[in-house]
Amino acid sequence: MHGYTKLVVWLLLLSILSSYFAHGISDSMSNIQCLKDLKQSLIDPNGRLKPSWNFTVVDRADVYSDAICSFTCVVCWSSGDSRVLSLSLGKLGLECPFPRGLELCTSMTTLDLSNNNFSGPLLEHISQQMTYITYLDLSNNSFSGVIPASIANMTYLSTLALHHNQFDSEIPVQLGNTSRLISFNVADNSLSSPVPDSAALPASQLHGQSRALRGAAGQEVQEEV
Numbered sequence: 044m045h046g047y048t049k050l051v052v053w054l055l056l057l058s059i060l061s062s063y064f065a066h067g068i069s070d071s072m073s074n075i076q077c078l079k080d081l082k083q084s085l086i087d088p089n090g091r092l093k094p095s096w097n098f099t100v101v102d103r104a105d106v107y108s109d110a111i112c113s114f115t116c117v118v119c120w121s122s123g124d125s126r127v128l129s130l131s132l133g134k135l136g137l138e139c140p141f142p143r144g145l146e147l148c149t150s151m152t153t154l155d156l157s158n159n160n161f162s163g164p165l166l167e168h169i170s171q172q173m174t175y176i177t178y179l180d181l182s183n184n185s186f187s188g189v190i191p192a193s194i195a196n197m198t199y200l201s202t203l204a205l206h207h208n209q210f211d212s213e214i215p216v217q218l219g220n221t222s223r224l225i226s227f228n229v230a231d232n233s234l235s236s237p238v239p240d241s242a243a244l245p246a247s248q249l250h251g252q253s254r255a256l257r258g259a260a261g262q263e264v265q266e267e268v
């Protein structure tokens with residue numbers, strides 16, 4: 044009986060450990076894949092990422108390697124942990140459509156693609172994978188089309204900077220429900236609706252920025268928040 048209990052305890056421990064490691068490995072691999080996909084889809088005309096983003100080193104090491112954490116512009120949660128915490132790719136002259144691979148950086152809280160030459164639409168279901176984003180800066184690019192309503196499902200979002208792009212949709216009313224949002228800028232796009240009226244949105248900041256909110260014909264769309 045005693046031996047049997049011991050066996051059960053060991054088996055339990057083993058299964059907990061193996062699920063822990065399986066998670067670690069799949070998290071690690073998904074974050075590595077995220078940056079691989081990103082590098083593959085990016086046009087980096089000034090070669091700003093090239094010397095540092097070397098996957099030969101990553102592939103040579105074991106799956107727990109935190110080699111991606113020493114890539115330029117990448118910050119990980121902690122050393123020895125290859126989950127990406129933040130990606131700060133501002134002002135590098137990068138070009139490409141919204142990089143799909145980013146969905147695989149599922150633990151990311153900060154994404155800064157500002158001041159580049161990214162173009163095209165955002166992912167419609169942007170919130171489903173990027174669940175923990177608190178800071179999203181896509182400003183000063185050539186993103187276009189619809190501002191996805193699913194951004195409102197990013198529960199922790201506190202900064203949303205979409206200004207100076209070519210979005211031409213309405214501003215999703217759901218954004219009025221993002222309770223943690225403290226900074227929100229959609230100035231200098233071709234938006235066709237006013238900023239949603241909501242107590243949750245930072246009214247003082249919005250007021251200043253709504254003056255710069257331009258309609259398709261370039262006229263101011265709304266003043267009152």
Ligand SMILES: *[C@@H]1O[C@H](CO)[C@@H](O)[C@H](O)[C@H]1NC(C)=O
Nearest residue numbers: 093094095096097098099100
């Ligand atoms: C990447 O790292 C490998 C191994 O250190 C090295 O041989 C190779 O030249 C590096 N590639 C680039 C593009 O720096």
Ligand SMILES: *[C@@H]1O[C@H](CO)[C@@H](O)[C@H](O)[C@H]1NC(C)=O
Nearest residue numbers: 134135136157158159183207
């Ligand atoms: C937009 O980004 C480009 C490239 O970094 C920069 O030269 C330009 O000053 C930026 N424009 C604004 C309005 O920030």
Ligand SMILES: *[C@@H]1O[C@H](CO)[C@@H](O)[C@H](O)[C@H]1NC(C)=O
Nearest residue numbers: 136138139159160161162185
């Ligand atoms: C952005 O990319 C377009 C082509 O996609 C190019 O015509 C334009 O010159 C680029 N702008 C900058 C600031 O690099």
Ligand SMILES: *[C@@H]1O[C@H](CO)[C@@H](O)[C@H](O)[C@H]1NC(C)=O
Nearest residue numbers: 168170191192193194196217
């Ligand atoms: C937000 O999440 C809820 C619950 O998961 C889902 O029903 C809804 O369709 C999502 N909204 C958007 C705009 O994606």
Ligand SMILES: *[C@@H]1O[C@H](CO)[C@@H](O)[C@H](O)[C@H]1NC(C)=O
Nearest residue numbers: 195215216217218219220221
């Ligand atoms: C905002 O959230 C409330 C409560 O969850 C819900 O009833 C309402 O429909 C939401 N409004 C929008 C525009 O998503």
